[in-house]
Amino acid sequence: MSKKIALTGNYAIAYAVKLAKPDVIAAYPITPQSPIVEKLAEMIESGELKASMIRVESEHSALAACFGAAVAGARVFTATSSQGLLYMHEVVHWASRARIPMVMAVVSRTINTPWNIWPDHSDFVDQRDTGWIMAYAMDNQEAFDLTLQAFKISEDPSVYLPVMVGIEGFILSHTAMPVEIPDEKLVDDWLGERTQPYVIDGLEPKGLGPLTLPEDTEDIFYGIQLAMENSKRVIKSVDSEYGKLFGREYGGLISCYYCNNAKYIAIALGSWTGDLIEAVNTLREEGYPIGVIRVRFYRPFPREDLWEVLRGAKGVFVFDRAISFGAWGPLFTDLVAGLIQYTNKLPIIVNIVAGIAGVHVSAEDFHNMLLSLINRVESGLEHGYFDWVRIRR
Amino acid sequence: MSESQVKPPLPYSARDVVLPGDASCHGCPIPIALKVLSAVFGEKMILVIPACCTSVIVGTYPGQSLKASIIHVPFASAAAVASGVAQALKMRGISDVQVVAWAGDGGTADIGMATVSGAAERNEDIFYIMYDNEAYMNTGIQRSSSTPRGAWTTTTPILGKGENKKDVAKVLIAHNVPYVATASIGYPHDLYSKLQRAKNIHGFKYIQIHAPCPTGWRFDPKYTVKIAKLAVETGFWILYEYYNGKLIISGPSRPLLDSSKRKPIEEYLKLQGRFRTITPEIINSINEYIESNWSWIKKLM
CATH class of the missing domain: 3.40.50.970 (Thiamin diphosphate (ThDP)-binding fold, Pyr/PP domains)
Known part of the structure; x- marks a missing residue:
């Protein structure tokens, strides 16, 4: 039993x-x-x-x-x-x-x-x-x-x-x-x-x-x-x-939340994705076409599954809770390397590194970051970038 | 020849396990030791070998020069991997296979020390055998903590090693494991009987085999056994067993309790290029080192 x-x-x-x-x-x-x-x-x-x-x-x-x-x-x-x-x-x-x-x-x-x-x-x-x-x-x-x-x-x-x-x-x-x-x-x-x-x-x-x-x-x-x-x-x-x-199935290498018809996709790994999903819930209620991909398997890297979801996206926001010093977040690196095997016309991909060393990132923090990212893309952001966001209260 | 002088022959079915042809240097002591090991355990042993000369000696993929099982493992890990193997065999009910961690002095006295200590303290049912060629021979004769004082190595190139040899057998005795012994490739029958005795003992068994290396010690390869014997005859390397809380000095070393029976250390040193520039002061200090080892032995007897 x-x-x-x-x-x-x-x-x-x-x-x-x-x-x-x-x-x-x-x-x-x-x-x-x-x-x-x-x-x-x-x-x-x-x-x-x-x-x-x-x-x-x-x-x-x-x-x-x-x-x-x-x-x-x-x-x-x-x-x-x-x-x-x-x-x-x-x-x-x-x-x-x-x-x-x-x-x-x-x-x-x-x-x-x-x-x-x-x-x-x-x-x-x-x-x-x-x-x-x-x-x-x-x-x-x-x-x-x-x-x-x-x-x-x-x-x-x-x-x-x-x-x-x-x-x-x-x-x-x-x-x-x-x-x-x-x-x-x-x-x-x-x-x-x-x-x-x-x-x-x-x-x-x-x-x-x-x-x-x-x-x-x-x-x-x-x-x-x-x-x-x-x-x-x-x-x-x-x-x-x-x-x-x-009785529990998770979607294989990735789990998707609100990904259907999403113009924007946020990507993360691990339990802080829970807060990210909460923020996206709110944004959906506020009318923003955004979804979340949670990477369940980091190796093998699920490039095929990610491409299937991201191929129509306008903006992709990758949240990394790790930093490769002198470069950027590792999920971002892998995602970009994976996607360029399918297309020369990438969506706008932004990499946010945050929550390093246990700094708390709340659903509200995610909400603020996502809103600002969506606004920047909507106002004509021409290409992606990387930012290490150090949240302080 | 009197009855007592006849030595029992080694069961040289050992050749069935240590196959002809391997990658060792001329005069290498390691295959000698492996043959004795094989004479005792046959095919039913699993050697867990960290980075050391033996990693190379047993040959390249897909072949191997031993008809026994070998697991090649990271440098500092032999005793831990062997522990895992032994526990798995126990859980699977396999009791007739001997697990032997087989490592050099670098992999034991230096990088593997914590791992050896851990397995000893847990009293894992394994053999841990350190063949002691007194330096990192496989990487090119660098100093180890088991290198004796005064020896040239490539990392003590001008002055020679300044410190005395670390006594790992003593360290293991301090762990209170069921069996500790020293041995030498110069005395295969002695090694054979030690392995025979120890294989019936449950728990951690440590044997340190003195193994003169022609390449690293700079001597003519035909002298490997001669130098191994001289190490014992000069009292520099003492053969003993330690079990049931008692130290039993082994046959070849027993007469040397009387220091007048020992050959002068110079006879041992002069055959080895690594001691070519040794000073009288260092020779004195080696003699003091030998003397202090013997007094320690006498205390435990």
Whole structure:
């Protein structure tokens, strides 16, 4: 039987992991991620979850231990944030290049120094080039659903890549909402046993990752690119079968709100899109033809889906909660690079970077920014631009 | 020849695992150690190898020179990956496969130290074997914390290393793991019996194998075993086991408790180009280092 309970974002992820029945969990504490693995430790010690927990001495070792366990045939999970994610970055690459299915939660928090534990997306987008499938949730229910789906996507034979699921620290991780937990038996039947491209368990001699010449190495890496392309289809079919079985379908790689007949489209990732949607609600009521695309999967980058929605748009406003210093927001970079593969006549695309280091951006802030952007386009703005908006109260 | 002098033969079915042909330098000690390891575990071992000479020695994709399983892993991660592998095997009910983290001194004493310490403290059921060639040989003979005092390396090119060798075995004894041993490629039977004893012990097992490197230590490749033996005979490298809270000195080192039985350290040093410019002061300090190691050993016996 499914049930609905109030869960924080962190606990929602922990409950999803429990249903996925991992064999090995390895983790290292970091705020704001820690409650995920604390909950999982409690589940293991109380006997609710039959898994081995390796309480490692660093994040580098957390992912390394998960990597080793996964190579040896275990379903594995870890979670981290910010500095911890940066510390394990080497192994993040290692896992995907070995094509090892695994799942990691990233509870976003900005990057130090100075010490700051508030959320933005800079830790998450920093993993852009690692070869992981990268999903980001907007609320706790979606954090639950994406985590469970991540195992299915990761272990799909046409994908075989690790998957990370992001949520914003504190905004989701430490606030509760009702989350529906599906029936265990249904999940078991749907998710099935772990599958992976190879297992090294010593039963027959095998090798992984020896010195490899350039052409062979390039072929291996090209396989990751192909798998990323394959994963787009898998992500969509997993989303839709999950919808049929458990009642929630999110639209695949992106979610659209008011996109039909929208002249203007705002784009964002993560939970601050909730405030953005609220602002667009108001603007719609005020008669403005504007919609929102929420990017659910940052890798593979959903250029086809974005183009389908944006091809008729007059103005596109990309909100990035991360900054590539010396350039602009990473979503913006990818969006423009994606769209120019379809057209030489781009709509007006503006990039707003905001909410950095946890600065709060309210629905009202979004409303003001969007109104001003629409007015500028309507008054004949000739081309897009980038602005870092530092909101102060 | 009396009965007691006959050494048991190594089961050289080892050649079934360490295949002929690899990418090691002439006189490399590593394949010697791998053969002993293979004689004990056969094909049913998973070597977890971080960046080190062995990463190259075992050959290029798609082949490998060992008929056993190998997982190549990031430099600082061997003990952690091995922990994960061991936990996965346990969860899957596989109990007849040995998980061995196989790393050099750089990957153990330096960049991997925290990871080794973590796995040791958790008492993971793995072997951790450090083959100690006393510098970063694979990257071109740079100084490590396991390089002995006075040794030339490419990052101590004029003055030689100023500090004494870090004693990782001692660090592991301080972790109170079930088994710690030192060994040498000059004494394969000793290494063999240590592996045999340790494989029946549950938990973290650490073995440090002294492994003279002709390329990095600057000696004629035909002297690898001779120099390994000299390291022991001069008392510079002491063979022992530590388990059940006791240190047991191993056969080849036992007579050297009496310092008069030790060969002069000069015999060891003079064969190695890395000590070519060593001063009498440094030789004195090496002798003091040797003496202090022996007094420590005597305390734990």
